[in-house]
Amino acid sequence: MSNMNGLLEFYKGKKVFLTGHTGFKGTWLSRILIIAGAEVTGYSLEPPTKPSLFEQTGTAGQLNSIIGDIRDGEKLKAAMLSAKPDIVLHLAAQPIVRTSYKDPVGTYATNVMGTVNMLEAVRACCDLSLPGSIRQSLKSFVNVTTDKVYLNREWAWGYRENEELCGFDPYSNSKSCSELVTYSYRNSFFAGADAPTISTARSGNVIGGGDYATDRIIPDCIRAVESGSSIILRNPNSTRPYQHVLECLRGYLMLAKAQYEDKTLAGAYNFGPDDESCVTTGRLADLFCENWGSGASWKNVSETNAPHEANFLKLDCSKSKSVLGWHPKWGIRDAMQKIVEWEKAVQCGISAAEITDKQIKEYFGE
Secondary structure: OOOOOHHHHHHHHEEEEEOOOHHHHHHHHHHHHHHHHHEEEEEEEOOOOOOOOHHHHHHHHHEEEEEEEOHHHHHHHHHHHHHHOOEEEEEEOOOOHHHHHHHHHHHHHHHHHHHEEEEHHHHHHOOOOOOOOOOOOOOOOEEEEOOEEOOOOOOOOOOOOOOOOEEEEEEHHHHHHHHHHHHHHHHOOOOOOOEEEEEEEEEEEEEEEOOOOOOOOHEEEEEEEHOOOOEEEOOOOEEEEEEEHHHHHHHHHHHHHHHHOOHHHOOOOEOOOOOEEEEEHHHHHHHHHHHOOOOOOOEOOOOOOOOOOOOOOOOHHHHHHHHHHHOOOOOOOHHHHHHHHHHHHHHHEEEEEEEEHHHHHHHHOO
């Protein structure tokens, strides 16, 4: 199951419905699936940033791109019924902690009721009252949440999938709720032998080329060095489980495949880096500056009254390693080298699509 080329081969010809396809993670995942030969339908809002990796790579022209809001349950359901997917990967979300403090209602509406709408659309696709010859072929649904779903006690060890769920801030808490909604729907409506298999995937802080979001460390680093300024760090001593975006995306794809083939594997799965990649924000900025060169530097500008964010959080990924055969491949140093390679390639006139696809092929081909 750990064979990477075999993983991509599985998706060849599969119909995949992907929400959040215009975002940073969604664009990288879209391009993996396109390279694999999947038939992809994306459902998402317009790209959340300008510029956006989605537009830079011209990904809209390589899949069936539907611009829609997951809070619009009827439009979402119609899109999924039309796509007739084999596999559904749900990434669409309001993903920023600080934004969730500014707009808690919108965050809960997107992350909680959006999950309800997704699962209602899955129910419509798998109407078990229909004869098997008419019923759609959807077999696997993965809801992507976050490592922040856990009640964070700031322990020195990683959280396992059976730990208590209770995110602190509105973003984290809304994702905890999304986990509980998924659990309830799986038990209430998808327990039968003919029902699709449903799991949740929890991953840490992802980094990679082409991320332009606000309040994220790597985009902040790149914007600073490109403007000739020092990098500003709000929480340089906070430790986070940083990983290259391809690491968790491979995990989602392995999970969707595994449960497609074996219904007993349904559940929750962590996808996080090994201990050496759980570093402070300051150390991450050091690695960025070392790789970027040109005198790049950072300075500590801690905010006295900043909204609460966890200082320490780590995942125990033993289950994903033992059950799925998933293991981190690129450590934090590899990830940073790939990010700087990506950014400098685009600066030198190489297309974003070319360097993105090159890194995907390197990752899955090695």
